[in-house]
Amino acid sequence: MYALAARAHALALLDSGRSLNSVSKQTGISRAALRTWQTCPEPLRRMDGPCPRCRPLPGPPDDIAAYAYLLGLHLGDGCISDHPRGGHYLRIACADAWPGLIEACRSAVLAVQSTGSACVLQKQGCVMVTSYGRHWKCLFPQHGPGKKHEREIALGPWQQAIVDDRPWEFVRGLVHSDGCRIINWATRVVNGERKRYEYPRYFFTNVSDDIRRLYTDTLDGLGVEWTHCSRGGRPYNVSVARRASVALMDPHVGSKR
Numbered sequence: 327m328y329a330l331a332a333r334a335h336a337l338a339l340l341d342s343g344r345s346l347n348s349v350s351k352q353t354g355i356s357r358a359a360l361r362t363w364q365t366c367p368e369p370l371r372r373m374d375g376p377c378p379r380c381r382p383l384p385g386p387p388d389d390i391a392a393y394a395y396l397l398g399l400h401l402g403d404g405c406i407s408d409h410p411r412g413g414h415y416l417r418i419a420c421a422d423a424w425p426g427l428i429e430a431c432r433s434a435v436l437a438v439q440s441t442g443s444a445c446v447l448q449k450q451g452c453v454m455v456t457s458y459g460r461h462w463k464c465l466f467p468q469h470g471p472g473k474k475h476e477r478e479i480a481l482g483p484w485q486q487a488i489v490d491d492r493p494w495e496f497v498r499g500l501v502h503s504d505g506c507r508i509i510n511w512a513t514r515v516v517n518g519e520r521k522r523y524e525y526p527r528y529f530f531t532n533v534s535d536d537i538r539r540l541y542t543d544t545l546d547g548l549g550v551e552w553t554h555c556s557r558g559g560r561p562y563n564v565s566v567a568r569r570a571s572v573a574l575m576d577p578h579v580g581s582k583r
Contacts, residue, residue: 333363334458335445338415340364342447342454377461379484386488387465392437394492397466397485398499399431401537406462406469416462418455418503426583427502431455434499438465479536493544494578500541505530507581510567528566528575531557538564550574 332353339349346357378385387393396418403419416435420428428446435444435457447454463469468479481489489496501507510527513520532538542564545552550571555563566572 334443336360337363338445338447338456338458341409341415342456377464379464380461384484386484387438388440389437390488391492391495392434393465394488394495395499395502396431396434396438397489398496398501399434399503400466400499401468401474401479401540402500402503402505402532404466404503406466409458413458413460414462416457416459416466419449419452420455421452424502424582428453428455430502473533474537475532475534479534479540481540489540489544490547493548497541497544497548497575498579500532500537501528501530501579502582504532504537507576507579525567525569526572526576528572528579529557530564531560531562533562538562548574 332355336349336353336355339352340346340360346360349355349360350357378387399418400416405417407415407417409415418431418435420431432444432446432455435455436442439457439459439461442457442459444455444457447456467482468474470477505528507526507528509524511522511524513522515521530538530541532541542552545564545566550566551568552564552566552571554561555565557563566575
């Protein structure tokens with residue numbers, strides 16, 4: 327007997343286009359078992375625990391800090407797709423350059439859906455942290471066809487309550503998906519001599535006006551000063567550069583790792 331998490335991992339690999347042979351060699355699971363799971367995924371449906379949004383009295387996930395962080399990641403680099411045999415896949419793209427981010431994303435997925443699994447599927451230049459479940463669309467109602475910036479993105483009241491309660495985790499998720507912390511520099515003439523000064527700065531870049539507004543509204547609530555700016559002719563950037571505001575963000579967000 328194979329654990330349900332192992333079944334979910336193997337099916338995610340198969341659904342990504344891998345062959346039976348390659349998945350069998352990687353996981354040690356027989357081809358016969360893999361074929362059976364492809365045609366009869368019912369055991370996977372039983373791995374889902376009760377959905378907090380589907381209870382008679384809907385409520386938030388148990389770990390709201392992990393959810394706020396995962397919500398930020400999902401709005402930046404996430405998507406939800408239907409499984410052909412029922413249920414859904416949550417996928418979050420994470421760059422190979424940041425192994426700490428990959429693990430933080432995977433940990434958040436497991437905290438939000440503790441009865442599920444989270445596997446890492448290698449793509450060119452990035453990995454997809456992937457999790458199967460029946461209720462991902464309940465937990466992230468911002469899903470929908472097409473690109474996020476071409477449709478409205480708004481939080482439900484219960485999601486906004488979580489963001490209000492855990493704003494730093496939400497900001498951290500957004501920055502870790504579509505932002506960065508860099509060291510900027512400028513020059514200034516002092517006593518006839520040009521000197522170079524360096525200072526840290528946060529950027530957040532997203533084409534969706536709605537997602538940028540969610541970010542800046544949350545920063546406003548935290549007392550973080552920000553400005554809109556254009557980079558390369560693209561007016562989709564939010565900058566945090568004032569020393570006091572960077573100091574506010576550093577303990578809670580910091581650089582990707």
